[in-house]
Amino acid sequence: MRWQLRLRAAERGVFKAVEMRRLLAQAGLPVSTGKMSARWSTTVTPGPIRLDDLDIICRVLGRDAAPAPDPANPAGRRHRRRDVAVERQPAVPRPAGGRTRPSMPPV
Numbered sequence: 001m002r003w004q005l006r007l008r009a010a011e012r013g014v015f016k017a018v019e020m021r022r023l024l025a026q027a028g029l030p031v032s033t034g035k036m037s038a039r040w041s042t043t044v045t046p047g048p049i050r051l052d053d054l055d056i057i058c059r060v061l062g063r064d065a066a067p068a069p070d071p072a073n074p075a076g077r078r079h080r081r082r083d084v085a086v087e088r089q090p091a092v093p094r095p096a097g098g099r100t101r102p103s104m105p106p107v
Helices: 005-012 017-026 033-040 051-061
Strands: none
Touching: 005 033, 005 051, 017 033, 017 051
């Protein structure tokens, strides 16, 4: 999951960390300047965040805390892409019985 606080705030019209701090304080979540700086940054991954705090942030931004479902994957399952062509090496023939013998140590 990617942290996109700055992008989501911009969608709501909040372009400065000071404005976001004010909105969060009004919602009951006072955030220190240092914490807000780390959360507002796009280059630094923010530290752990409490779920209660995340709920308030999402409420202030008018967002849902759960990621939006992918229309191509409605069940939300993770799977490998199988539509990408991959060159595979030819299979190495195996001896009868399907087992390979361990190699002998050098003499």
